[in-house]
Amino acid sequence: MATHVPDLAAYEQVLLDEILALGPVRDVRSTFAIRTVLSRGPLPVDHRRLGG
Structure with a gap:
């Protein structure tokens, strides 16, 4: 699930109100990107090797 705020x-x-309010959730870790260091576009994917 991706949520954008x-x-x-x-x-x-x-x-606080949605994620930690769920009964089974006991711990949450978050990672934030401060800025883009290097952007070369999407990585090439060989679909034949992935079975697609």
Whole structure:
């Protein structure tokens, strides 16, 4: 599940009110990208090797 929020305050609300409110959820880890260091576009994927 991917959720997009406009800022950290909105993220905190989603985290506290929706994710951590789920009974089985006991721990959450988040990783944030501060900026893009290098962007070369999408990586080429050989669909034949993946069985697709």
